[in-house]
Amino acid sequence: MNILTVAFECVPLAKSGGLADVVAALSIEWKKQGHNPIIILPKFYFIDADNLGFKPTNHTLVVPMGHWNEYATLLHGKLPGTDVDVYLLEHNEYYGRDGLYGMDGKDFLDNPRRFLFLSRAIFEAAKTLNFKPDIIHSHDFHTAYSQAFLKCYYRNVPFFSKTAGVFTIHNLAYQGRFAPESTMLYSGFGMQEFYQGSWHEYHGGTNYMKIGIMFADKITTVSPTYSNEIRSEYFGEGLHNALNYRAGDLIGILNGVDYSIWNPATDKTISINYDKNNLDNKQKLKSKFLKDNGIVGRDNIPLIAMVSRMTEQKGFDLLIRILEDYLWNNKFTFAIIGSGDIHYQNYFNYIKNKYPNISIVYIGYNEALAHSLYGASDFLLIPSRFEPCGLTQMYAMKYGTLPIVRATGGLADTVREFSSFDNSGNGFVFWNYNTDDFSFAINRALSVYYSDSINKARINAMNTDFSSKKSAEKYIECFHWALEKNVN
Ligand code: ADP
Ligand code: GLC
Numbered sequence: 001m002n003i004l005t006v007a008f009e010c011v012p013l014a015k016s017g018g019l020a021d022v023v024a025a026l027s028i029e030w031k032k033q034g035h036n037p038i039i040i041l042p043k044f045y046f047i048d049a050d051n052l053g054f055k056p057t058n059h060t061l062v063v064p065m066g067h068w069n070e071y072a073t074l075l076h077g078k079l080p081g082t083d084v085d086v087y088l089l090e091h092n093e094y095y096g097r098d099g100l101y102g103m104d105g106k107d108f109l110d111n112p113r114r115f116l117f118l119s120r121a122i123f124e125a126a127k128t129l130n131f132k133p134d135i136i137h138s139h140d141f142h143t144a145y146s147q148a149f150l151k152c153y154y155r156n157v158p159f160f161s162k163t164a165g166v167f168t169i170h171n172l173a174y175q176g177r178f179a180p181e182s183t184m185l186y187s188g189f190g191m192q193e194f195y196q197g198s199w200h201e202y203h204g205g206t207n208y209m210k211i212g213i214m215f216a217d218k219i220t221t222v223s224p225t226y227s228n229e230i231r232s233e234y235f236g237e238g239l240h241n242a243l244n245y246r247a248g249d250l251i252g253i254l255n256g257v258d259y260s261i262w263n264p265a266t267d268k269t270i271s272i273n274y275d276k277n278n279l280d281n282k283q284k285l286k287s288k289f290l291k292d293n294g295i296v297g298r299d300n301i302p303l304i305a306m307v308s309r310m311t312e313q314k315g316f317d318l319l320i321r322i323l324e325d326y327l328w329n330n331k332f333t334f335a336i337i338g339s340g341d342i343h344y345q346n347y348f349n350y351i352k353n354k355y356p357n358i359s360i361v362y363i364g365y366n367e368a369l370a371h372s373l374y375g376a377s378d379f380l381l382i383p384s385r386f387e388p389c390g391l392t393q394m395y396a397m398k399y400g401t402l403p404i405v406r407a408t409g410g411l412a413d414t415v416r417e418f419s420s421f422d423n424s425g426n427g428f429v430f431w432n433y434n435t436d437d438f439s440f441a442i443n444r445a446l447s448v449y450y451s452d453s454i455n456k457a458r459i460n461a462m463n464t465d466f467s468s469k470k471s472a473e474k475y476i477e478c479f480h481w482a483l484e485k486n487v488n
Contacts, residue, residue, distance in 0.1 A: 001030075001035045001036065001134045001135065001476065001479060002035075002036045002037075002038075002131060002132060002133050002134045002135070003027070003030060003035060003036065003037040003038070003133065003134065003135045003137055003479070004037075004038055004040065004122060004126055004131065004133035004135065004136050004137065005023060005026070005027055005037060005038070005039045005040070005137045005138075005139070006039075006040050006041070006118060006119065006122045006136065006137070006138045006139070006143045006146055007019065007020075007023045007039070007041055007138070007139040007140070007142070007143055008041060008042065008100060008101075008115075008118070008139075008140070008142040008143065009023060009041070009100065009139075010023040010024050010039055010041050010079070010086070011023075011024045012024075012080055013041065013044075013047050013052075013079075013080075013086070013088075014041060014042075014044055014046075014047065014100055016100055016101070016309075017170075017171075017309055018170065018255070018389065018390070018391040019139060019140060019170045019171075021255075021258070021391055022139075022170070022222065022255050022256075022391075023039065023139055024039075024079060024084075024258070025255075025256055025257070025258040025468035025471075025472075026256075026468065026471070026472050026475060027039055027079065027084045028079065028082050028084055028258060028468070029256070029258075029468045029469055029471075029472030030472050030475075030476070031082070031083060031084050032469075033469075033472060033473070033476070035476070037084060037085075038084075038085045038086070038087060038129075038131060039079065039084065039085070039086045039087070040086075040087045040088075040089060040118070040121075040122050040125055041086070041087075041088060041089070041118075042088065042089050042091075042094070042095035042114075042118055043075055043088035043089060043090040043091075043095055043096075044095050044096075044097070044098075044100065045092075045095070045096045045097050045098055046098055047088065049075050049077065049088060052077060052080055053077050053078065053080075054075040054076065054077035054086075054088060055075065055076055055077065056073060056074075056075055056076075057073070057074045057075065057076050057087075059073065059074050059125075059128045059129070060072070060073055061073070061074065061089075061121055061124040061125055061128060062124060063117060063120050063121045063124050064120065064188060065113075065116070065117065065120065065186045065188070066185045066186050066187070066188050067188070070091070070117065071091075072089050072090055072091040072117075072121055073090045073091075074087050074088070074089060074090065074125060074128075074129075075087065075088040075090055076088075087125060087129070089117075089118055089121050089125070091117060091121075094110070094113065094114045094117055095114065105342070111176075111178070112176070112178045112182045112183045112186070112206070113182060113186050115141070115142045115143065115144075115145065115176065115208060116145055116183065116186045116187050117186075118142070118143060119138070119142075119143050119144070119145040119146040119149060120145070120146070120149055120187075122136065122146055123146075123149060123150075123153075123154050123160070126159070126160075127159055132159060132160075132162075132163075133160070133163050134162065134163065134164065134479065134483060135163070135164055135165070135166055135479045135482065135483070136150055136163055136164075136165050136166070137166045137167075137168065137475075137479075138165070138166075138167050138168070138212065138216075139167075139168050139170060140168070140169065140170045140171065140174070140209075140212075141174060141175050141176035141207075141208035141209040141212065142176065142208070143212075144167060144176065144208040144209060144211045144212030144213075145187060145208060145211055145212075146165070147165045147167050147211065147212050147215035147216040148187070148189075148199075148211050148214075148215045149187075150163060150165045150215070151165070151215050152189070152215075153188070162483070162486070163486075164217045164218075164479070164482035164483045164485065164486040165215065165216045165217050165482070166216055166217060166218045166219075166220065166475075166478060166479060166482050167212035167213065167215075167216035167218075167219050167220070168219075168220045168221070168222065169209070169212070169213075169219065169220070169221045169222070169230075169388070170221075170222055170388055170389075171313075171388050172209065172221075172230050172235075172236070172237045172239060172388070173237055173313060173386075174209075175202075175207050175208065175209035175210070175237065175238075175239070176206065176207065176208030176209060177202065177203075177205050177206060177207050177208075178205055178206045178208075179205055179206075180194045180200070180201070180204075180205055180206050183200075183206040183208075184200065184206070194206075199211060199214040199215070202238075203238075207239075209239060210239060210242050213239065213242045213243060213246055214242060214245075214246070216249070216482075217249065217482040217485050217486055218249050218250075218251060218478050218479075218481055218482040218485070219243075219246055219249055219250045219251070220250075220251050220252070220253050220475070220478060221250070221251075221252050221253075221388060222252070222253065222254070222255045222388045222389035222410060223252050223253075223254050223255070223388060223389040223409050223410030223412075223413045223414075224252035224253075224254065224413055225252065225408070225409050225410065225412045225413050226252060226386075226387075226388045226389065226409035226410060227250055227251065227252030228252070229386070229408070229409060230243055231243050231244050231247060231250075235386055249485075251478055253471055253474045253475060253478065254389065254410060254413055254414070254466065254470075254471055254474075255389040255391060255394075255410065255466070255468075255471055256466055256467055256468030256469065256470055256471035256472065257391065257394050257395065257398065257466045257467060257468060258468050259398065259467055259468075262374075262394075262395050262398050262399075263398060264282070264375055264398065264399045264400070267371055267375070269367070269368045269371040269372065270285060270371055270372055270375040270376075271285065271288055271372070272284050272285040272288060272375075274375075274400075275462075276400065276458070276459045276462045276463070279400060279455055279458060279459075282375065282376075282399075282400055282458075283299070285372075285375050285376050286299065286303055286376045286377070286378070287299045288376075289303075289372055289373075289375075289376035290303070290333070290376070293335075293360045295333060295357065295358065295360065296357075298333050298358065301330075301332060301333055302331075302332040302333070302378045302379060302445075302446055302449045303332065303333045303335060303376060303377045303378050303379075304332045304333070304334055304335070304377065304378065304379045304380075304381060304404075304442075304445075305334075305335040305336065305337075305373045305374075305376075305377035305379070305380050305381070305401070306319075306335075306336045306337070306338065306380065306381045306382075307336075307337050307338065307370045307373055307374065307380070307392050308336075308337075308338045308382070308392065309338060309339070309340045310338045310339060310340030310341050310344035310345060310348075311340050311341055311344075312341070312385065313384060313385055313386060313387070314382070314383075314384050314385075315382070315383030315384045315385055315406060315433075315438075316341075316344050316347075318383045318433065318434070318435055318438050319381065319383060319438075320344075320347055321435045322435050322438065322439050322442075323351065324351075325439075326442070327351070327354075327355045327358060327359065330358065331446060332358075332446065333358050333359065333360075334351070334355075334358065334359045334360070335359070335360035335361075335373060335377065336348055336359075336360070336361055336362070337362040337364075337366060337369050337370055337373055338362075338363070339363050339364050339365060345363050348361045348363065349361060349363065374392075374395050374396050374398075374399040374401055375399045375401070377396070377401045378401060378402065378449055379401060379402050379403070379404050379428075379442075379445050379449075380392060380393065380396040380401050380402070380403045380404070381403075381404050381442075382403055382404070382405045382406070382411060383404070383405070383406050383430075383433075383438050384405070384406055384408055384409070384411060385406075385408070385433055386408050386409055387405075387406075387408050387409040387410055387411045388409050388410060389409060389410030389413075390405075390409065390410045390411050390414070393405055393410075393411060393414055393415055393427070394414060394464075394466045396461075397414075397415075397426055397427070397461035397462065397464050397466075398461075398462060398464075399462075400458035400459070400461055400462045401458075401461070402418070402426070402427045402428065402445060402448075402457055402458065402461055403415050403426075403427040403428070403461075404427065404428040404429075404430075404441050404442055404445050405427060405428070405429055405430075406429075406430055406431070406433060406438070407429050407430065407431045411429075412429075414464070414466065415427040415428075415429055416429070417429045417444075418444075418448060418453070418457045418460070420448065420451060420453045423453055423456045423457070423460070424460070425457065425460060426457070426460045426461040426464050427457075427461065428441045428442075428444050428445045428448075429441065
């Protein structure tokens with residue numbers, strides 16, 4: 001199958017969250033399975049294309065933007081360390097900047113255009129490269145308009161007559177709601193298409209996510225539970241009606257993990273490797289990690305960590321209400337790596353200052369430190385208010401680090417409560433979004449830590465298999481459905 005993936009993120013080239021991991025993992029797996037994937041993403045300023053072996057192609061793309069054309073060039077290379085073809089869309093005015101979506105906490109004002117340009121340019125790129133896609137797979141609201149372009153502008157172009165569109169929702173909370181004028185102008189649809197009740201209109205503005213939902217042949221979300229949740233008003237972020245309208249084409253496919261990257265036995269970014277037959281080394285890694293971070297005499301006290309964007313979604317308001325109780329009573333060592341909302345960052349800096357001997361706080365993004373934390377910790381906290389899938393719990397499990405999660409979205413699909421009675425389960429789960437239930441889950445985890453069952457729980461977690469192979473296969477099945485639907 002020829003699969004054209006279009007996205008704003010893809011590891012290791014550009015990443016702000018799990019979207020980037022998933023985009024890469026899928027194409028890598030499809031390639032292994034004998035398909036023919038290509039990925040098109042913007043050539044951001046920070047992508048060191050030369051050093052990564054990208055070469056200019058001779059192609060200049062002429063991309064319709066409203067009533068006129070704009071131009072871009074294409075660089076070609078491989079996704080580093082793989083044989084997956086990647087094309088970087090070079091347009092310095094749009095993408096020659098240091099941020100993906102914004103800088104210094106402020107979104108770029110021309111984001112509506114930046115998103116539309118990529119969504120439109122992929123069609124011109126496909127034609128120029130003579131890559132006839134069976135599927136155009138676009139991810140999240142940034143590239144959602146490609147689904148509308150496929151149906152409205154390219155369905156009658158013979159080159160694309162058999163192409164189906166699949167749209168994947170990674171996070172419904174981010175929708176691309178803008179004033180309509182610029183979107184309607186640059187997308188070429190014009191303000192005449194913008195009226196109450198039209199697919200372009202949402203509460204008086206645009207909503208790129210809604211466009212993806214309405215125009216795609218199939219819509220996927222990143223876990224089965226989330227695909228059900230978002231049809232309710234509570235989780236639907238205002239789009240539950242659109243999602244219910246498309247419910248017959250809405251499928252939940254659990255994200256997968258690229259275990260060639262996320263494996264404690266082979267991971268080169270952690271200083272001591274281990275596997276489930278050698279958990280002593282995990283303990284050694286913990287001791288070394290604590291020592292390296294100036295924490296002494298706490299090798300045998302639980303280390304509880306978080307690796308997370310600091311946003312409301314991730315359940316920080318619950319954690320903030322209970323964390324100090326635990327630290328004051330010296331119940332565990334706390335470590336966090338993340339960045340995001342300033343008031344959360346300030347709070348964790350305060351924790352670091354008040355409890356310097358029992359906490360590790362790193363505000364910022366650091367891939368290597370994240371790997372070390374998955375390896376060295378005993379538990380990972382993910383008390384999310386909602387979680388479309390969540391990758392950190394899956395990474396943690398592979399590293400024998402037990403997740404403590406709220407049962408929502410992909411967390412509900414991947415984590416089972418550990419029971420000391422029959423030694424089943426791979427983590428700790430609470431249902432209601434309140435501090436009592438969250439604390440009780442932490443307390444259960446702490447008691448297992450001090451019991452004989454702890455290694456059994458760790459091994460269960462390490463045995464859980466969320467390989468991207470499975471999820472890539474499910475997408476192929478979904479692509480077949482999309483193609484069948486598209487037969488005239
Ligand atoms: P989301 O996409 O909502 O942020 P996921 O759990 O799907 O949540 O994915 C988060 C990804 O980002 C994981 O790969 C995680 O390791 C990584 N990550 C999050 N925060 C940081 C950070 N501060 N430094 C390094 N990696 C991080
Ligand atoms: C989003 C979601 C997260 C999911 C990720 C990758 O960022 O918040 O739950 O794992 O996308 O699909």
